[in-house]
Every structure is written in structure tokens, then in C-alpha cells.
Amino acid sequence: MVRTLIGYGLFLAGAAAQGFCPDYSSYSQQNHTPYSTGRYQLSYQRPIPACRTFNSTDVESLITQYQSVISDPDLYRLFQNSFPNTLDTAIKWIGYAANNSAEELTFVITGDINAMWLRDSANQMQSYLSLLKPSSAYNSLARLYRGVINLQARYLLTSPYCNSFQPPVESGIAPANNGAAGSDSVTPSYSATSVFECKYELDSLAAFLQVSVNYYTATKDADFFGKFQWVPAIQAILKVANDMMTPTYGSDGRVLASPYMFTRLTTRTTETLANDGLGSPVGNGTGLIRSAFRPSDDSTIFQLFIPANMMFSRYLDGAADIMAAVAQSNSSQAGVAAGLAGEMKQLAASLKAAIARHGIVTVAGNEGYNGDQIYAYEVDGFGSAAIMDDANIPSLLAAPFFGYLDKADPVYQRTRNHILDGSSVNGNPYFMRGPAINAVGGPHVGPGAAWPMASIVRILTSDDDREITQTLKEIVSTTDGLGLIHESVNSFNPGQWTRQWFSWANGLFGQMIIDLHSRKPEILKQRFQ
Template identity: 35%
Template sequence: MGTAGAVALALAEGVGALPETARGASAAQFVSRRPAPADRRFTSPAVEAEIARVTKKIGDPELAWLFANCYPNTLDTTVEVGMRGGRPDTFVLTGDIPAMWLRDSSAQVWGYLPLAKSDAALQRLYRGLIGRHARSVLIDPYANAFARDPGAKSPLFWTAQDQTVMKPGVAERKWEIDSLCHVVRLARGYWHVTGDTTPFDAEWHRAAQLIVATLRAEQRKDGTSPYRFQRSSPNPYDTVMLGGMGAPTRKIGLIHSMFRPSDDACVFPFLISANLFAVRALRWLAELAGKVLNDAALAQDALALAKEVETALAEFGRIGKDDDAVWAYEVDGFGNTLFMDDANAPSLSSLAYLDCVPRYDPLFRRTEDRCWSAANPYFFSNGGHSGIGGPHEGLDMIWPMSLMIRALSTDMPSVAAGCIAQLKTSHAGTGFMHEAFEAGNPTHYTRPWFAWANGLFGELVINLARRMPRVLAAPSPLRPG
């Protein structure tokens, strides 16, 4: 997602400045904000058809305009498809930062997966990205972001003095469990939709083995780890205490994560949402290992690790007991816990969306309710806007992603409509979603070009067109508040 340095780079021309062309926009002025066809980096016939199909179901002109701008944004502006070593190769920028995050790149293209079976262009894109992910993991399974050139130094100036082992091709080396989990999610998702086994070659097989080995190593049962990270920064969430090893833990079978999906450092190294995601990802990986790679030993290893982490989560990952229990956000195994939620996925609120827990699981629903309340210090409500942010952008800054996850996770049309209404007011005339906006003042926002948020918004609209068509058919959604 980027760091304080990323924000400085991305917003050098002014945070959230409302473009002159967007001021006072009315329904008659909803002109496409997409690049001209000749300037688009990638075109998918299936995606263009999907935009036309879904747009017809939307009764609000502004909402239809937002969807048509946002849904193809990753393809229009961030995808680079080519060949490397005789194989497809796809590099996906996060948007305004010149590097590829494993998590973001996986999530940015997730919304196109249902269309891949019938679109050869999309299949080439996914084959190339799955291959690029495998090669990136083999460079360094602890890195969260990678350079376009696998032999180059990091293009991110704020990593220049990081105290860690920076290999060629690595853009940033913040150890986050979810980086590896998102790699597995996309690979399994592509195979599940298309049945295509082409990407799962010997290189991907080695990467899968390394993913399991790395997650197991980061249980740190003997108290050691090959990973260290420190950074000189005024932001305490950009560095790791105790020589780069993180806060002390009792070794209970959970996997240590030094950073959250926001790229902010953990307070306690057992990040519960990421461990739950790891359990799901390991089972997806076991499925691929058994059915595609024909590696029964790898499948068994992944399943055994998943079961071990799942057992530890049940014992140590909760706050409260029985019908009052909720998932903690972070724990240390000594009995210390932290409850909060961060908008980035995996978050506690996103557990059902990511298929980490059953959608109607009472434990998840209690946890979600608590996340969307004053019990979460990063739940903000002001001026008709209510949502979740995180330390990354500070107090009162709501991440649109939290509203999207909320709407994707609910079965209540009124909740979904309220989220859509807030999202509609958050774009500040730009026609796109942002990283964060100030509650009650959406003209103050961060990252005008943030492809993951745009893609997730498109995914949400398509989801609601299927599950709650009346929410989209209304001339104007319910207002926030």
C-alpha cells in the first residue's frame, strides 16, 4: 500500500486537490475519465462487455459513471504484459508508485477472474502475473513489493537506508504474511475458474514449496528467524523493535508477521486476520499441490501447518469467551491482546470476503459489529460518513476500501445502499476511488490513483448487480448517515 514516503511521492502536487474539471460536475457532465483507447495499457473484450452489461442496471448516472471509470482502471493504467524467457510475464503497478506489491497486484485483477474463461487476453495476463509472482517469491519470500526489472535496485527512494537484506529486484522488504497468501489466492482462483494448469510449472512448484517453508519458519518455534528489518523514520509504524525482530512472543504455533497489510508495523507479532488468511491459503495451496502439481508431500505439509495454526488461533486468537468472544486483531501469546481493525485486507472485517471464515459465522459477525463501532479506535464517524481507517493515514481518515468490504459482506440492502452512497460522495469529483478521505470532508483525500480501491469498487458494483439489483436500480442510493 505504500509508506509515508509513498504518500510524499504520490501526492507531491497536493493532497486531494479537486481538479478544476471536476468542480461543480453534474449528471450531464459525467464524461469518461478513462484514457483514450489508444492509450490504454491493456484491453479485454470481456471486461468491456461487462461494463456495458452492468452499467445498464444502474439507475444513478453518477454511480454508473464511477463504475465505468473504476472497474477497468487496473487494465487501463497499471498492467504491463510481455514475455520473459519465452513465457508470459505481467507486471502490475499499484498505481502512483512505481513498483508491484504482491498483495495489491493480486487484488487489483481479482475482479476480472469470472471473465477469464472466455477471454484469451485475460488468460495471458493471469498466466504472466502468476509466473511473475512465482519468480518474485523465489527472489525473496519476505519482500512485499518488487521492481519491474528483477535485476534492478529498488525504485522506491524511502527504502534506500533500510537495515535488511535487499536483493536485486526487491522494491520493499516488509514481511507481511498476507503477501504470500494473496499469491496463492490468485493462483488457485485462476485455476478454479479456468481449469488452466499452464502457469503451474516447475518454477511455481518451487515457489509453493518456499511459501510453506517460510510460513513454517515464521512460527519461530526455536525463537529465531532469518528476517530483520529496521528503518530510520519519524513514523514508528515504519520500523521494527528489538533489532528488527519485533516484540517478544510466546511460541504458540501462530505465524509471526512484522507488518500489517497497510505496511504498518504490528504492535504484537501475531496478526490474527493474517493468520486466518494463512490457514485458508495453505488449504488452497494443498489443493493445487495435490490436484495440479501431483505433490502429495507438499499437500500434506501445507495441511498440517494449516491445522496447527488453526488450533493455535482457537486457543489464543480470541478476546472473551463463548458467546461473547470476538477475534483479536493482534496477540503475543502471553495474554496481551489488541483490538482494532485496519481497512486493508486481510482485516477482521474482510474475513468472510476472503473466505477465511463462513459468512454467517457468529464469531465473525460479532467481531465485525465491534469493528464498526466505537470499540475500534480506527472507526471514524463525522459529517455523514462512517468507516474504518488505520494508523497509516491518521485519525478521521476513512478508507473507501472499508466501505466496499462492508457492502460485500452484508446481506442487508440498506447497509449496502448506505455504503454506496458514502462511496459516491467520496470521490470529490475525480471519478475514482482513493486510498482515504477525511470523514465529513471528502475533498481532502490521499492517492488520486490507487488501482486496488478502484478495482474493488468495480467488483462491489458487479456483486450488487447480482445479489441486490434494486440497490443499483434506484435513481439515487440512500444518503450516508
């Protein structure tokens, strides 16, 4: 049902005064006036301030400023709705630890699922990195960052192999029910009162490093990292990383015990691991870290998942600088930190060397064509490789975005060409083509479903004005009038999509617009009508 903005605003104001605001899962599936004045007449999707989960004057000022930066009314509406989406809808609880009144906590939901993913929450915070500055204020973005880092550290200390978590007990929010996890058999075991799902994903560990590095780079607040549980959380991460270098077979051929195993009763192969939870065999001596699942929460085909190893290496190196700063501080953890900083630097460098040694493969050539050396998506250490890419970050396409390499890197450029090719014998089997949108997808939703997230990453990793402009046109034209970034869109029919409330993808869109304003402002002066 469509309501006028004024009428609905009055309704919300009254509801907020009574402590009730509409469920955004339903609200975001409806059209709300005033519509944008462009061709696509995109809905206004922001709750009124009283119903937003966090209000930031810095974010509001930037949204107002960009009205003169973005010429196209539909593109501006999409930015206006998307950029603040995490703050508007997903900051579920802010508070302090029960055992330490100085330890800030922030519980961030991914959107329509009332649980906190390590990966999603780190990326949801990254959306506001350009506005992050040192602050001790309760209503600052810095406070949100610190709360996310502290809560993630708690999660990692209790269940370092898990990816998604329940609300902290201090919040008073009841644990969410994950019906899919009812048949799980997981090693090591976990408690469903604190864990929502326990799929071991290397990128989830990298996400904790990412949000830490982002906060430190923007604030230089080294003192914060010497307090609370950040240093022990890094120790837990390093233990998992080293343990998950365990191959399948010992030197005598004996099958080794795996530190992590997972099975689930399911009809989807991507929801469980092969070989009774062991996963596909992994070779010895690669120097790479295994990952049972991808950032899509789908199981890996081959457990040496290259994008996650890239991301882990990049942010482990950055986190080592934080650890070195803690070692120089007056923190009680300074002594432990000194040794950890060197260990982190060494592991980050060795992973980079291992990726170059095992993650670059030669794809088969066509007649008269010798093939290219490109990055594989996954390898097993026995010579097998998955030649593809997935929309979720970390991906191969996103490697320059998260700072692993320069986008001009020749191996990356060849890899990029393959990722964005869905038609040739050497193309990406999960590149979706169609008249509506052309983008990388993945097995999580399946063939035919293109992910706008991958389109956003394509823009973030391109210097080609024509490519950027065409990709922007496709994003703006495929929201089905709702004015939000969907999880996926049918490449032939933009009226078919999944998950309208996906805060990470919405924030990433805003991040991309800010990036374009910095390096290609003339593109934002175009109109996409």
C-alpha cells in the same frame, strides 16, 4: 484544467500515435468532461483506448451492459471509471522470461508507485475474476493472470520475505527509487535492483496463494502449475511460514535468532520494528505464523497477526488442491507435488485450530455487561491482544470476503459489531465517524481518515439493504468530483483525501458492484441523488 472529451480525445489520439500518453498521476487529479448527469457531476477518468495499458473486450462489454443495470448516473460513472482502472493504467509491461520463451510475465504497478506489490497485484487481478475463463490468447485476462503468477513466483524464489518488487529485467524499465528504504537494515539481505521494499508481511505470501487459487478455480488449468516455477515458489513460502513460527525465547529462556529483522531510520513508529528490529516478543507453541508488517505496510504491534493467518490458512488449503492436481499430472514436478499437497492441507488445518485457540478473546464489559468473545486483530502468545481493525485487506471485517468463514458466523458477527463501532469503550479505535463518510481507517494515514476500501468490504460482507444503501451513498458522495475511489477521505470533509490513483481500491469497487448485481440487483436500481 478542464478539457472537452472530444478535444482531449483528439489530443490523446495524436499523442498516442507519437508514442506519448499523459501521465495518469496528473491526469487523474483533473476533472474531465463529459460529467455524469447526477448531483455530483463526476468526471470521466478513462484514457482513450490507445493510451490504456490493456484492452479487454470482455471488460468493455460488461461496462456497457451495466449501464442498464445501474440506475443512478453518478454510481454508474464511478463504476465506469473504477472497474477497468487496473487494465487502463497499471499493466505496465507484458512479455516473456528471457530464459524461457513460453513463460509469460505480467508486471502490474499499484498505481502511483512504479513497483509491483504481491498483495496489490493479486487483488488487482481478482477484480476481473468474474470474467476469467480459460484462454491461451495473448490479449486475454487468463494470460494476465498467468503472467502475474509466474512473475510473483520469480520474486518469491529470490526474496521470499519481501513485499514489493522492481520491474523484471526483461521489461527494460528502470528500477524505481525508494528513498525511504535507504536506511533500512534487513535480515535476510536483498538486492535493490530487484526489490523495491522488503517488509515481511504474511499476507503477501497469502496473496500468491490467492491469485493461484483464483486462476485455478476459474480455469481448472492444472497443467500450467506444473510448468515453470510455481511448485518451487510454494516450497519457498512453506519454508518462510515454518521459520516464522519461531518464538522469541527458547525453552531455557534464551533469546532465539529471528529469521527476519527490520529497522528503518524514521519519525513514524509504524515504519520500523521494536527491539532493534526483532519486533515485540512472541510466545512459544501458538501454532500461528508471525508477520512483521500489516497489509497497510505498517508494522504490527503484536506479530501474531490474525487476519493474515486466516487468509493464509484459507488459500493454502485451496492451493493444496492445485498441488494435488499437479501430482496427478505428467509434470516433471509431480513427484515433489504429492508430498507437498498433504503438508499444505495439514498446515492450513492447524492454523485454523490455532486461530480458534489464540485469536478469539473476551473483551471487557461495561457495567451490567459481561463482554463478548470476538476475534483479536493481533496477539502475542503471552496474553496481550490488539482489539481493532484496519481498512486494508486482509482485515477482520473482510474474513468472509476472502472465504475464511461464513458471514453468519456468531463470533464474526460480534467482531463485526465492534469493528464498526467507534464510540463505545469496546469499539474500534480506527473506525472514523463523520457527516461525510463512516468507515474503518488505520494508522497508515491516521485518525480522521476513513478508507472507502473498508466501506466496500462492509457492503461485500452485509445482507442488510439499509446498511448497503447508506454505505453506497457515502462512497458516491466522497470522490471530490473526480469519480475515482481514493485511498482515504476525511470523514468530515470529502475535499480532503489521499491518493487518487489507487488501482486496487478502484477494482474492488467494481467487484463489489458485480457482487451486488448477483445477490441484490434491486439496490442498483436505486438512485442516490
